[in-house]
Amino acid sequence: MTDGARGAQNAGFDDWLDAAEEASGYYLECPNGHGSLPPRRVCPDCGATDLADAPLPETGAVETFTITHVPTPAFEDDAPYATAIAEFGPVRLTGQVVGVDPGDVHSGLEVELEIAVSQTTGDRVLGFAPVSG
Amino acid sequence: MSTVRVAGTGLTPFGNVPERTGRDLFAEASIAAFDDSGVPREDVEAVFYGNFMGELAEHQGHQGPLMAEAAGVQAPATRYESACASSGAAVRDAVFRIRNGDADVVLVGGAERMTNLGTAGATEALAIAADDLWEVRAGMTFPGAYALMAQAYFAEYGGEREDLAHVAVKNHENALPNEKAQYQSAITVEDVLEAPPVSAPIGLYDSCPISDGAAALVLTSEAYAEEHDLDAPVAITGTGQGGDRMALHDREHLARSPAAREAGEEAYADAGVDASDVDLAEVHDCFTIAEVLAIEALDLERIGEGISAARDGRTTADGETPVNLSGGLKAKGHPVGATGASQIAEIATLLTGDHPNDGYVEDATIGVAHNAGGTVASATVHVLEVIA
Numbered sequence: 001m002t003d004g005a006r007g008a009q010n011a012g013f014d015d016w017l018d019a020a021e022e023a024s025g026y027y028l029e030c031p032n033g034h035g036s037l038p039p040r041r042v043c044p045d046c047g048a049t050d051l052a053d054a055p056l057p058e059t060g061a062v063e064t065f066t067i068t069h070v071p072t073p074a075f076e077d078d079a080p081y082a083t084a085i086a087e088f089g090p091v092r093l094t095g096q097v098v099g100v101d102p103g104d105v106h107s108g109l110e111v112e113l114e115i116a117v118s119q120t121t122g123d124r125v126l127g128f129a130p131v132s133g
Numbered sequence: 134m135s136t137v138r139v140a141g142t143g144l145t146p147f148g149n150v151p152e153r154t155g156r157d158l159f160a161e162a163s164i165a166a167f168d169d170s171g172v173p174r175e176d177v178e179a180v181f182y183g184n185f186m187g188e189l190a191e192h193q194g195h196q197g198p199l200m201a202e203a204a205g206v207q208a209p210a211t212r213y214e215s216a217c218a219s220s221g222a223a224v225r226d227a228v229f230r231i232r233n234g235d236a237d238v239v240l241v242g243g244a245e246r247m248t249n250l251g252t253a254g255a256t257e258a259l260a261i262a263a264d265d266l267w268e269v270r271a272g273m274t275f276p277g278a279y280a281l282m283a284q285a286y287f288a289e290y291g292g293e294r295e296d297l298a299h300v301a302v303k304n305h306e307n308a309l310p311n312e313k314a315q316y317q318s319a320i321t322v323e324d325v326l327e328a329p330p331v332s333a334p335i336g337l338y339d340s341c342p343i344s345d346g347a348a349a350l351v352l353t354s355e356a357y358a359e360e361h362d363l364d365a366p367v368a369i370t371g372t373g374q375g376g377d378r379m380a381l382h383d384r385e386h387l388a389r390s391p392a393a394r395e396a397g398e399e400a401y402a403d404a405g406v407d408a409s410d411v412d413l414a415e416v417h418d419c420f421t422i423a424e425v426l427a428i429e430a431l432d433l434e435r436i437g438e439g440i441s442a443a444r445d446g447r448t449t450a451d452g453e454t455p456v457n458l459s460g461g462l463k464a465k466g467h468p469v470g471a472t473g474a475s476q477i478a479e480i481a482t483l484l485t486g487d488h489p490n491d492g493y494v495e496d497a498t499i500g501v502a503h504n505a506g507g508t509v510a511s512a513t514v515h516v517l518e519v520i521a
Contacts, residue, residue, distance in 0.1 A: 013266045031407040034487060037267060044378060064288065064387055065278035072257040077271045083277050083332075085382045092382035094271045107288055109292075118272075126271045 011040025021115045025056035027091045035090030059131050060088035062109040067102045077120040084130055085110055095126040106123050136520060137231045138358040138365040141170025143242075147346035148315045149468030151249035155184065156203040158347035159244040163204035163431035166242070166349035171363055176426045177351075178236040180210035181227040183220025183243030184470035186258040187212075190246045204349070206240055216262035217419065219243055220348065221367055221473030221504030221513030225372045227352055228515075237357040244347035245468035249373025255343045259469070262507040277332040277341055277418060278508045283422035284334060285387035290437035294334050295420035298325035299444040301463055303340050304418060307450055312488035313468030314343050325421075339421040344466035347372075348475035361389050367481045371404025373397060373515030381508040387427040393430035393505060396514040400501070404516035408432035411454060411516075412497035415476035417505040418461040424448075427503050430458060431514065450493045453491060458483055458490040471505035473513060480517045 014053035016038055019025055027035045028051040030043035035054070042049055065084035066077070075081070085094050097105050098116045109130055116127035143165025145158050148226060159182070167174060176283040187193045197210035213223040220243030229240040247255045260269045263278060273281075286292060302322055308314035316519075328337040359367045375395030378384060385391065401407060408431060416431070419423035425439040433454055434442050442448040448456035457481040459465045462472060480500035482488040498519045505512045 010266060044147045044383070064281045064285040066277050066284060066335070067279045067330070068274060068280075070252070070256065070274065070276065071272060072269070072274055073253045073259050076253065078272065081272060083271065083273050085280070085281055085387065087176060093379065094268050094273055094382045096272050105286075123270070126267075128173070 010086045017115055017126070021114050025113050026053040027056055028052070029054040029090070033090070037091060042109050056113070057089040059112050060086040060093070060128070061072065062086045062105060062107055062111060062128070064107065065105045066095065074121050074123070076120060078118055084128060093126060095128045098127040134231060135234070135355045136353060136368040138353050138363065138518070139341050139367045139477065139481040140172055140358060140363050140365040141166040141168070142355045143349045143479055144313050144475055144478055145347045145516060147344045147468055149248045150345045153189060153246065153345060154191065155196065155233040156199055157240065158245045158246065158345060159349065160203040161199045162244070162347035163240065166424035169364045170351035172238055174349050176238040177206045177208045179208050179230060179239045180204070180206055181213060181223035181241045182210060182212045183223040183361070183473060185214060185216055185219050185245060185262070186234060186469070188403060189258040189483065190250055198207045200244070216506030216510040217417065217467070217468045217469040218473055218504045218506030218511040218513050221344065221515070222368050222374070222511070223429050224350070224515060225479055225513050228372045229368050231354050237354040239352050240349060241352055242347065242349035242474045243470035246345050247468060249308065249344050253254050253262060261354045261379045268382050274332060274508040275445055276335045277325060277424050278407040279420040280332040280335040281381060282388055282508070283372050283425065286422060286425065286440070286509045289388050290440065292440035294326060295322060296440045296444050297317045297339055297377055297425070298419040298420065300424045301325045302422060303443045303449050304457050304461040304463040307490060308464035311460050311465060314464055315344055316459045334416065335420055335422070341419045341467040344468040346466060346471050348471040348478055350477055366519050366521040367484050367517055368520045369515050370518045370520070371400040371406065371466055373399030373403060375450065375512045377510045382436070389436070389514065390426045390430045390505070390509040393427060393503060393512040393514070394511050396512040397503070400516050401511045401515040404518065406499055406516060410499050411478070411501050412499050413455045413458060413494050414501045414503065415459060415461070415479050417472070418457055418458055418463050419467055421463070425455065425463065427505070430471035431501060431503055449489060453463070453510040455493055458493060459486070473502070476502035476504060477515060477517065483518050484517060
């Protein structure tokens with residue numbers, strides 16, 4: 001990735017990270033109830049174009065995970081780290097599991113969104129934190 | 134409908150040659166393909182060329198005409214980019230061009246230069262085949278994506294790392310006599326299990342190498358082959374392509390590859406064959422789990438049973454349906470833009486008896502090639518048959 005592409009603002013996506021940092025994460029919902037992620041104008045499931053923001057469930061569940069030992073250069077100081085796909089109601093998200101030993105991550109682990117920061121680049125990273133207690 | 138004949142195939146050795154340019158790699162493959170075909174370069178009417186990361190590895194876009202020139206061909210040329218399925222997609226459009234009667238002779242292939250980027254650079258370059266905003270920025274790599282699928286597969290259907298290790302062992306074994314292969318070395322299940330982790334449960338020996346290389350095919354119409362008395366007994370009789378959502382997390386199922394199933398069903402129907410007719414397959418085993426998902430998607434194995442196919446000897450060289458007799462991406466190597474075309478070359482030479490492993494498939498008449506892009510948001514499948 002060029003520095004220009006890395007540093008550019010991505011409307012829709014960065015706005016979503018801003019909202020997630022404020023604990024007001026959302027997804028896009030079409031009139032038929034399909035969920036998707038921004039930036040998006042058309043429902044990828046049914047083609048509906050009237051998409052509305054809907055609040056993301058506060059917690060999600062890890063569906064599958066891996067421990068990344070060989071990262072891209074943008075995460076070289078972060079490895080090893082756990083990457084997971086977690087289900088939040090009608091959408092799934094890919095994120096880094098933070099605040100827990102990577103070896104303790106498991107399917108079904110209940111998590112909440114936590115926007116973390118890459119130790120390598122300082123860029124924001126979509127993260128999942130286990131829900132305590 | 135006129136069949137599409139494979140008149141000539143050419144491969145460079147796949148391996149680690151960071152100083153060689155993409156144009157040099159493709160030139161070598163094309164010379165071999167023309168020599169094999171007996172077709173003069175001036176008869177080529179179009180060039181279909183697959184390449185994925187040329188901008189990143191060589192600061193080179195617009196590679197179609199560059200590669201036509203490198204091959205000594207004066208014909209319109211287009212580059213195809215579908216991540217690791219780039220030259221599978223190129224082959225498919227070349228087949229349509231000939232079938233439609235719009236061309237009698239085409240040059241198809243692909244090339245990739247990767248090792249000059251180093252491991253970290255190539256990992257980053259490969260990652261652009263994923264969703265940059267929602268996957269790459271979260272730290273997902275390609276080994277990581279396949280590890281997510283492997284973990285999901287284990288959870289749903291069972292299986293363990295040792296089962297996957299048998300896929301790697303098999304493909305290394307198959308590559309032993311293949312002089313074009315990046316690795317001509319036998320490995321053991323223990324070697325795979327003890328290798329450093331890349332993205333658990335995927336280890337170093339579950340992963341294909343980073344490779345430089347090129348593949349080229351000269352395809353002709355049936356009429357051209359007959360008129361010029363070509364030795365081209367193998368035809369591409371079926372072509373299929375499937376698509377899916379870009380990000381893995383948007384897949385309906387995290388342990389299946391619906392795009393490959395769609396491509397396989399289309400290709401089988403196009404050729405008028407069933408999965409049970411397939412004698413051998415080259416599938417996109419970028420990681421060991423990928424071979425498992427591929428053979429299930431192609432109906433060579435039932436869902437949930439592909440995990441044991443290599444371990445139990447169903448897909449080994451002497452098994453019922455040998456898979457990746459070339460060594461596969463795992464041991465032959467994976468110069469991504471070349472892979473789809475190289476699979477067609479391997480199947481064609483296995484069917485004609487011009488391959489070091491053809492002794493395992495002496496009576497074979499039908500082979501299938503499966504090429505996948507990204508986390509299988511793109512897939513192409515081609516059926517090859519001996520028809521002459």
